[in-house]
Amino acid sequence: MQIGVVFPQTQIGADVGGVRAYAQAVQELGYEHVLAADHVLGADPAAYPGWDRPYTSESNIHEPFALFAFMAGVAPRLAFAPSVIILPQRQAVLVAKQAAAVDVLTNGRFRLGVGIGWNPVEFEGLGMSFKNRARRFEEQIDLMRRLWTEPVINYQGQYHTVTAAGINPPPVQRPIPIWIGASAEAAMKRAARIADGFMPLRPLEGGWSATMEKVRGWLREAGRDPASFGIEGRLNAGTGAPDDWRKAVEEWRGLGASHLSVNTANGGLSGPDAHVERLRAVRQVLES
Numbered sequence: 001m002q003i004g005v006v007f008p009q010t011q012i013g014a015d016v017g018g019v020r021a022y023a024q025a026v027q028e029l030g031y032e033h034v035l036a037a038d039h040v041l042g043a044d045p046a047a048y049p050g051w052d053r054p055y056t057s058e059s060n061i062h063e064p065f066a067l068f069a070f071m072a073g074v075a076p077r078l079a080f081a082p083s084v085i086i087l088p089q090r091q092a093v094l095v096a097k098q099a100a101a102v103d104v105l106t107n108g109r110f111r112l113g114v115g116i117g118w119n120p121v122e123f124e125g126l127g128m129s130f131k132n133r134a135r136r137f138e139e140q141i142d143l144m145r146r147l148w149t150e151p152v153i154n155y156q157g158q159y160h161t162v163t164a165a166g167i168n169p170p171p172v173q174r175p176i177p178i179w180i181g182a183s184a185e186a187a188m189k190r191a192a193r194i195a196d197g198f199m200p201l202r203p204l205e206g207g208w209s210a211t212m213e214k215v216r217g218w219l220r221e222a223g224r225d226p227a228s229f230g231i232e233g234r235l236n237a238g239t240g241a242p243d244d245w246r247k248a249v250e251e252w253r254g255l256g257a258s259h260l261s262v263n264t265a266n267g268g269l270s271g272p273d274a275h276v277e278r279l280r281a282v283r284q285v286l287e288s
Contacts, residue, residue: 001233001249001252001253001257001258001259001260002032002033002079002258002259002260003030003031003032003259003260003261003262003286004031004032004033004034004035004079004259004260004261004262005026005031005033005034005035005261005262005263005264005279006034006035006036006083006234006261006262006263006264006265007022007034007035007036007037007062007067008263008264008265008269008275009036009037009059009060009061009062009265010055010059010060010061010265011060011265011269011270011271011275012060012062012271012272012275013060013271013272014060014062016070018271018272019062019067019070019071019272020070020074021272021273021276022272022275022276023070023071023074023075023078024074024075025272025276025279025280026075026078026276026279027075027077027078029276029279029280029283030283031078031262031279031283032078032079033078033079033080033081033109033259033261034068034071034078034079034080034081035080035081035082035083035113035232035261036062036064036067036068036080036082036083037061037064037082037083037084038061038063038064038082038083038084038085038086039055039059039061039086039119039122040063040086040089040122040125040126041057041119041121041122041125041126042055042056042057042058042059042061043055043056043057043119043121044056044057045057048121053118053119055119064082064085065082065098065099065101065102068080068082068102068105068106068110069101069102069105072102072105072106073105076106078106078109079106079109079110079111080102080106080109080110080111081110081111081112081113081179081232082112082113082114083113083181083199083232083261084113084114084115084179084180084181084199085112085113085114085115086114086115086116086117086119086122087114087115087116087117087137087140087141088116088117088123088128088129088132088133088134088136088137088140089117089122089123089126089128089133090126090128092139092140092143092144092160093143093147093160093162093167095112095140095144096143096144096147096148096167097147097167099112099144099148099171099176100147100148100167100169100170100171100176101169103171103172103173103176104169104171104172107172108171108172108173110171110173110176111176111177111178111179111196111197111230112144112176112177112178112179113178113179113180113181113199113232114137114141114178114179114180114181115180115181115182115187116133116134116137116187117130117133132159134186135158135159136159137190138190138194139157139158139159139160140159140160141178141194141195142157143155143157143160143162144175144176144178145175145178147162147166147167148167148170148171148173148174148175148176149174149175150166151166151168151170152164152165152166153165153166177196177197177230178194178195178196178197179191179195179196179197179198179199179230179232180194180195180197180198180199181199181201182198182199182200182201183200183201183202185204185214188200188204188211188214188215188218189218191215192215192218192219192221192222192224192229193218193222196229196230197229197230197231197232197258197259198215198229198230198231198232199232200231200232200233200234208251208255209255212231212255212256215229215231216256226256230258230259231252231255231256231257231258231259232257232258232259232260232261233248233251233252233255233257233259233260233261234252234260234261234263235248235249235252235260235261235262235263235282236248236263236266237262237263237264237267237278237279237281237282238263238264238265238266238267238268238269238278239266239267242281242285245282245285245286246285246286249286262279262282264278264279264282
């Protein structure tokens with residue numbers, strides 16, 4: 001099981017020195033990959049009565065592709081994955097180009113985590129339809145895989161047209177692995193059918209064991225081998241004690257997770273140093 005970290009977007013700050021120090025510390029501590037959330041716009045809650053979402057205009061969110069390109073230069077052994085790029089609010093061809101660039105800069109150590117999103121404010125600002133985002137999502141994935149594996153394509157879909165064109169340089173991985181972040185049953189079924197891996201955001205009724213059993217069933221229904229399907233577990237280390245962390249690791253290992261990311265957010269930590277120290281404590285537990 002590959003062990004990585006969740007970049008604490010809202011608690012790390014915008015100082016470039018802090019981001020550099022965090023990435024280099026993660027690498028030196030022996031973690032293998034970095035996840036980072038994606039939000040292009042933050043809504044002002046004062047303008048949206050009843051707003052109860054965790055991200056607002058006050059939230060510091062680094063853009064994942066730019067962040068990963070920087071981190072790859074200062075911590076070259078790390079791998080990277082957004083969790084997740086809100087794909088339908090972005091142009092699919094541009095995402096394919098950006099992902100290919102990061103894959104080249106990391107020498108093939110990149111997974112593209114994607115999801116359909118929940119924030120209509122972002123879709124409006126980016127000029128994309130919120131209502132048809134699920135329908136466009138699968139076509140976007142199909143188009144990106146074509147762009148990553150063929151030098152020139154002709155593509156005519158319901159929402160996308162590419163005429164005798166391609167991206168260059170191509171990615172190292174052809175195609176780049178696509179992992180779908182999901183919490184709803186429909187999204188999990190979609191991941192089992194078309195994705196290379198699954199980033200569970202919360203379990204279905206019955207808990208994680210029942211959820212993963214359903215996912216394995218959907219994989220078999222799609223004619224796929226569950227053993228070859230990636231699963232990204234989460235260890236919430238912002239709170240809890242070492243025994244809780246050990247228990248979470250063993251639980252995800254038992255569930256068949258191929259990757260596990262340590263999340264240090266939501267525990268009152270502030271600034272890169274505090275998060276690094278928590279990651280150091282978790283690493284000591286994992287190695288004991």
